[in-house]
Amino acid sequence: MRARLALPLLLVILVAAILASLAFGELRLSVSQVVGALTGHGGDELARTVVRDFRLPRTLVGVAAGAALAASGVVMQAFFRNPLADPGLLGVSSGGALGAVAVLALGPALGLAAASIWTLPLASIVGAFIATGAVMMLAQRGAGTERLLLSGIALNALLGAGTSFLLTITAGHFEVNAQILFWLMGGLENRSWEHVWMGLPIILLGCALLLPLGRGLNLLSLGEQSAQSLGVDVRRLRRRLIVLATILTALATAIGGIIGFVGLLVPHVLRLAFGPDHRRLLPFSMLGGAAFLLICDLVTRLFPIGLRLGVVTAVVGGPFFLWLLRRPR
Amino acid sequence: MTSALQASALTVPGRLEDVDLDLGPGELVAVVGPNGAGKSTLFQALAGLLPTDGQILWNGQPLSSISFQERGRRLAWVGQEAIFDFAFSVRDVVAQGRYAWNDDPSGVTEALAAMDLLTLADRPVTRLSGGERHRVILARALATTAPLQLWDEPVAQLDVRHALEVHRLARHLAEAGGTVLVSLHDIRAAYRFDRVLVLDRSRLVGNGKPHEVLTADLIRTVFRVEATFVTSLVPELPAT
Numbered sequence: 001m002r003a004r005l006a007l008p009l010l011l012v013i014l015v016a017a018i019l020a021s022l023a024f025g026e027l028r029l030s031v032s033q034v035v036g037a038l039t040g041h042g043g044d045e046l047a048r049t050v051v052r053d054f055r056l057p058r059t060l061v062g063v064a065a066g067a068a069l070a071a072s073g074v075v076m077q078a079f080f081r082n083p084l085a086d087p088g089l090l091g092v093s094s095g096g097a098l099g100a101v102a103v104l105a106l107g108p109a110l111g112l113a114a115a116s117i118w119t120l121p122l123a124s125i126v127g128a129f130i131a132t133g134a135v136m137m138l139a140q141r142g143a144g145t146e147r148l149l150l151s152g153i154a155l156n157a158l159l160g161a162g163t164s165f166l167l168t169i170t171a172g173h174f175e176v177n178a179q180i181l182f183w184l185m186g187g188l189e190n191r192s193w194e195h196v197w198m199g200l201p202i203i204l205l206g207c208a209l210l211l212p213l214g215r216g217l218n219l220l221s222l223g224e225q226s227a228q229s230l231g232v233d234v235r236r237l238r239r240r241l242i243v244l245a246t247i248l249t250a251l252a253t254a255i256g257g258i259i260g261f262v263g264l265l266v267p268h269v270l271r272l273a274f275g276p277d278h279r280r281l282l283p284f285s286m287l288g289g290a291a292f293l294l295i296c297d298l299v300t301r302l303f304p305i306g307l308r309l310g311v312v313t314a315v316v317g318g319p320f321f322l323w324l325l326r327r328p329r
Numbered sequence: 330m331t332s333a334l335q336a337s338a339l340t341v342p343g344r345l346e347d348v349d350l351d352l353g354p355g356e357l358v359a360v361v362g363p364n365g366a367g368k369s370t371l372f373q374a375l376a377g378l379l380p381t382d383g384q385i386l387w388n389g390q391p392l393s394s395i396s397f398q399e400r401g402r403r404l405a406w407v408g409q410e411a412i413f414d415f416a417f418s419v420r421d422v423v424a425q426g427r428y429a430w431n432d433d434p435s436g437v438t439e440a441l442a443a444m445d446l447l448t449l450a451d452r453p454v455t456r457l458s459g460g461e462r463h464r465v466i467l468a469r470a471l472a473t474t475a476p477l478q479l480w481d482e483p484v485a486q487l488d489v490r491h492a493l494e495v496h497r498l499a500r501h502l503a504e505a506g507g508t509v510l511v512s513l514h515d516i517r518a519a520y521r522f523d524r525v526l527v528l529d530r531s532r533l534v535g536n537g538k539p540h541e542v543l544t545a546d547l548i549r550t551v552f553r554v555e556a557t558f559v560t561s562l563v564p565e566l567p568a569t
Contacts (some may be wrong), residue, residue: 081414217433219425221415225378225408226466230473231401231429276415 003274010287017294021059022051025301053193061191062297063290064200065256066266070289071207072245072250072252073263074281079241080139081182083271084150084324086264087249090148091131091155093260096253098159099127099167101180105166108176113279121254128250131155132242186257186310188297199255206248207286211249214279221278259310261294262315266292268324331389333508335374338383344370347383348533349499350526353475357503359519359539360512361496362528367520369409371528375510376406387477401429404477405470409485411462416453419446422465433436438470443498444468445491460486467495478502478509479546485514496521497547516552525559527551 018089022034027035037051069087076085076092082212103123138151161315170176182189228234235271252259266289269308271281296312332351339348345367352358360368373379377392377400385392387403395403403427413422423446424437441447444464449457454465463486469480480499486493496518499509503523510521519525520539525536527542528549535542548556 023458045540077414083414118487151486162414175560215428218417219428221411222413222417222422222425223408225373228378228397229376229404229406230469231398231399233397276417 003277003280005275006270006280006284007287009312010284010291012085014287014294016292017291018059021062021173021294021300022055024298025050025055036111047213050082057190057193057196058191058297059294060196060200060292061255062188062198065259066262066289066291066293067187067204067207067246067286068199068252068268068289069259069262070285070292071282072248073209073289074267074285075210075217075245075280076263077267078147078217078278079238079245079314081221083268084321085148086261087245088258088260088263089156089321090135090152092128092135092246092249093253094133094156094159094163094259095131096124097183097258098162098249099123099125099253100183101163101166102127103245104147104183105170121186121251124254125250126248127159128246128253130161132246133186136242170290183253183257184310185308186259186313187300187308188256191255195255198252203248203251205303206244206251210244210248211238211282213244214277214282217241217278217282218276220275243323256293257310259313261313261321262289262293264324265317265320267296268320332386333388334375334510335386335389336383339371339374339385340382341367341370341374341379342456344531345381346531347376350375350533350536351516352414352508352524354506355503355507356508357500357523358508358510359522359525360510360528361514361516361525361543366528367410367531368528369481370531371526372481372510372512373408374480378406379391383462398429404474404479405473407466407470407478407480407483409481411459411466413454413462416455419454419457419465420450422454423468423472426469429473432470436474438466440472442470443494445494460491463487465528467538471498476507476568479510480509482512482514494509516548519543 001016015041019031019034023029023031027046029047029051034051037048070088076087076090077083100120100123103119108121134155135151136154139148163180167177170180203305216227216232219230219232220237221235224234265279267285270288272282274280274284296316297309299312300307300309331354333356334350334352334353336348336350339350340346348371360371362368371381373384374381377385386393420437420441423440424432424434425435426440441450444465444467446468449461454462456464463483466484467480467483484495487495499511503509508535513519520543522539523539525535525539525542526533527547534551535547545556545558548554
């Protein structure tokens with residue numbers, strides 16, 4: 001079976017992407033230098049500082065955000081029974097970003113430590129949940145592609161307007177403004193260990209809690225009533241899925257900004273290659289999403305012409321999405 | 330006599346009113362009625378898929394006290410819609426009937442064979458015709474080995490051969506002690522069932538042996554057609 005090869009294949013790709021992410025940049029390091037810097041055996045001081053203080057947190061944030069976005073894409077597609085559902089297109093990422101931006105813009109005035117380890121992800125989670133709630137009201141399960149995407153467009157426009165407003169009223173504060181722009185374009189620059197701790201532990205926990213739900217997700221993806229008649233506690237499963245997917249999206253957004261199309265592209269490619277069984281698709285997508293995001297981040301570093309991570313994923317994902325739309329279902 | 334499936338004062342606001350039922354094991358039951366009479370609602374309510382007023386008992390046990398897993402083992406429901414958004418293989422979908430049995434695969438191949446799906450087993454369900462997709466969800470219901478089987482218009486989209494096979498299977502399951510409910514539009518087929526339930530405008534208006542319930546009067550008032558009873562369906566041959 002092809003699916004049996006998938007896990008080792010994806011692991012190899014991910015490990016290679018992690019090593020490349022640690023090795024490439026303004027200072028090019030060899031694999032042995034990277035390993036030396038990580039283990040503390042040998043290697044020079046500079047390499048150790050670059051790897052441990054800069055590239056490792058950046059890489060871990062990329063792994064966490066990529067896995068989270070791809071996993072929540074898988075969940076949303078099955079949940080809405082629509083292969084075009086995606087946390088970005090549905091507006092959940094925008095909700096998380098608006099939450100984060102609100103803290104950045106208004107935090108100083110309210111006396112909050114703007115980018116503290118707690119306030120930023122929490123605000124992001126609150127924003128994402130508001131967006132998720134709105135999508136669920138606007139487009140019921142099994143809703144057609146048109147309705148789902150139109151709801152996403154409306155929500156993205158609305159949340160985007162909120163973000164623009166915050167951007168305008170902070171126009172006088174250059175630093176705040178730059179931070180907000182960072183969120184809107186998504187990227188892994190200047191990620192510190194604080195960002196790692198902000199996202200990685202809960203994202204790992206969320207992924208671990210999602211994995212056993214793959215069996216039920218298979219049944220749910222073919223219909224809510226039939227799933228319940230076959231023995232699934234649909235209400236409980238749906239609640240868990242939407243809570244986990246929203247938190248994963250929110251945290252990915254809190255640590256990396258809006259990064260589109262990962263949740264759409266990665267599950268789709270893996271579904272085409274290895275089939276729709278969610279017991280496999282969930283772990284495959286987590287690994288694949290992490291690797292994909294690292295590779296896109298590498299592109300921004302290898303071609304330092306001002307590319308942003310969100311721009312690269314959009315350049316890859318946008319045409320793919322259009323191809324999916326044209327493809328007969 | 331023990332009851333397999335009971336309902337008292339079963340009501341789904343606006344869709345089903347005050348239905349009382351008591352079906353035994355081994356009964357093959359036809360459910361008929363005009364469009365919108367409440368047949369699908371009755372099936373969904375009995376299967377525990379809708380919030381309802383009134384009481385439902387499976388084997389004398391209140392439905393609300395039965396766990397979801399146990400429900401999956403005891404009742405199989407086949408809905409009218411067989412829409413698949415993801416390209417699972419036919420075998421994978423039929424194997425979902427074993428969810429409540431912790432994916433123990435026994436009976437899956439037999440269920441595929443019973444619905445004439447062995448040659449299609451590896452095909453993605455997204456590449457099947459409407460009739461084939463209905464055979465898949467019927468096979469999934471068979472794979473549950475549940476004694477209560479509720480099939481909502483299972484033969485509406487099937488060709489003659491497979492429709493006859495579904496009727497034969499329903500009879501077979503009832504003879505093995507199951508309780509099988511089948512909703513139908515072809516009321517002529519209902520005469521071959523043990524019992525017929527007639528729904529009209531959200532109410533149960535007939536419940537009993539087919540020949541006693543499906544009279545010309547009832548057919549006229551419920552379906553608004555004139556029924557002609559014939560002893561043979563083959564017309565007299567023209568004189569040569």
